[in-house]
Amino acid sequence: GESVGLHLPTLSVQEGDNSIINCAYSNSASDYFIWYKQESGKGPQFIIDIRSNMDKRQGQRVTVLLNKTVKHLSLQIAATQPGDSAVYFCAENHPGNQFYFGTGTSLTVIP
Amino acid sequence: GAGVSQSPSNKVTEKGKDVELRCDPISGHTALYWYRQSLGQGLEFLIYFQGNSAPDKSGLPSDRFSAERTGGSVSTLTIQRTQQEDSAVYLCASSVLTQSETQYFGPGTRLLVL
Numbered sequence A: 001g002e003s004v005g006l007h008l009p010t011l012s013v014q015e016g017d018n019s020i021i022n023c024a025y026s027n028s029a030s031d032y033f034i035w036y037k038q039e040s041g042k043g044p045q046f047i048i049d050i051r052s053n054m055d056k057r058q059g060q061r062v063t064v065l066l067n068k069t070v071k072h073l074s075l076q077i078a079a080t081q082p083g084d085s086a087v088y089f090c091a092e093n094h095p096g097n098q099f100y101f102g103t104g105t106s107l108t109v110i111p
Numbered sequence B: 001g002a003g004v005s006q007s008p009s010n011k012v013t014e015k016g017k018d019v020e021l022r023c024d025p026i027s028g029h030t031a032l033y034w035y036r037q038s039l040g041q042g043l044e045f046l047i048y049f050q051g052n053s054a055p056d057k058s059g060l061p062s063d064r065f066s067a068e069r070t071g072g073s074v075s076t077l078t079i080q081r082t083q084q085e086d087s088a089v090y091l092c093a094s095s096v097l098t099q100s101e102t103q104y105f106g107p108g109t110r111l112l113v114l
Helices: none
Strands: A012-013 A020-025 A032-038 A045-051 A056-058 A062-067 A072-077 A086-093 A105-111 B004-006 B011-014 B019-024 B031-037 B043-050 B065-069 B076-078 B088-095 B111-113
Touching: A012 A020, A012 B011, A012 B019, A020 A105, A020 B065, A032 A062, A032 A105, A032 B031, A045 A056, A045 A072, A072 A086, B011 B019, B011 B088, B019 B088, B019 B111, B031 B076
Parallel strands: A012 A105, B011 B111
Antiparallel strands: A020 A072, A032 A045, A032 A086, A056 A062, A062 A072, A086 A105, B004 B019, B019 B076, B031 B043, B031 B088, B065 B076, B088 B111
16 A cells, blocks of 8 residues: 555546555654645645544544554545546644655546 | 645746746635646645745755745746746645645646747
């Protein structure tokens, strides 16, 4: 999966299926994480965030899971739609420092 | 409400020319960031402004790159004597107070240096 150092370049899923995009982070001091969606020709768009005092957070059709033990973050998209096709970035932050962004996973939804 | 805006959306220039890229952050946001995104790459941090503090310029790749933020709002990123390797998407973001908060991005300026 994606990491703030490595990445899984592409993921293809059938429309209606669930998607899981993974991200590994390296800094155990990071306490705030964000998933962004970037459509072609546009800037990154905030999807969902999570702080390190939580291990799960749900939004509309999206869920972020945080496993601090193995420093792993995932984004789950339920009932994936064609409009979900985009590049998804994770970003990590630890206090007083800038965000570090992963290189992104390209999600393609097959109709 | 209005988000982060950037102009121009696209810029084509010749090698050696100077370019200026503009960013209007979300009203009331005191923190502003510039990033560079090359094709298929992640976001490369360039510079960070926070209120009236001295900017964090640690990400600027060379002295050809500079940025200003006037009146605590609009920012301009200037690239002097552009090179072909400067071709990229330049993204601006803003957040309410500090760099440890959610950043909201503009649509980017796509720069092509011929």
